Amino acid sequence: MTIQENQIKQNIARIWDVSSETYDSQQGHGIQSEMEREAWKSVFKSLLPPGRLKVLDVGCGTCEIxxxxxxxxxxxxxxxxxxxxxxxxxxxxxxxxxxxVFEKGDAENPPFEEGTFDAVVNRHLLWTLPHPDTAVTNWKKVLKKGGVLIVVDGVWNDGTLETKARRFVSDFCTLLAERKNPRKGHYSREINDELPNRHGVPPEKTLEYFKNAGLKNVKDLDLKDVREIQKKKMPFRKRIAYNYEYHLICGRKIN
Known part of the structure; x- marks a missing residue:
């Protein structure tokens, strides 16, 4: 890791240190209802092998997932x-x-032996990594043979006029209702310039990372049902902008 890359990651860590105080209360981050909790479990159970598994939540945050x-x-x-x-x-x-158990470490290079875990999972992480391709390759390494990698991510800003309008209305209403800048704490331009997927990761890009890493039996699941459950607990000012392309990609380590 270069000095510049190390500094970028330190800056990212500081931003999430601040975010930790409110992370679980934020819509789309903290699980806000039993219905949402059961929906997530149903999805994950359908993808996992049987038995008590060793699971790595990489880039775990507050470990909500x-x-x-x-x-x-x-x-x-x-x-x-x-x-x-x-x-x-x-x-x-x-x-x-x-x-x-919880350890401090770099999500792109998890400090574990090869073949340690039955499953590796992360949510809302891939977009924030400078080297997502390297990360997926390293996540595969720490999987046991037959283990499964599960990545949940989305496209947070597709650049369309509709999305821009939704975000503007949402930010304006949040500013009026909460008396705070809804974009405060977002990444600086310096950090964003280092992130190839800073606006979110389209499923086809995640599928490309999985393919290049040699993962097999890859599935692409649309999480629109989970997203709709999440929206039920959101105020209008949040719900109007919560119209993302939201997906789960999973694959297995065959060899």
């Missing part, structure tokens, strides 16, 4: 650059009595 796997009886390891995100994750796991 990873701890769903703990609820399903699996052993979860969380990895993140942000110490404050990890602190929130540890607190949540402790309150629920889970034996999950």
């Amino acid at each position: 990873g701890l769903l796997f703990a609820e399903m009886g699996h052993h979860v390891t969380g990895l993140d650059l942000s110490e404050k995100m990890l602190a929130k994750a540890r607190e949540k796991a402790s309150k629920k009595g889970f034996d999950s």
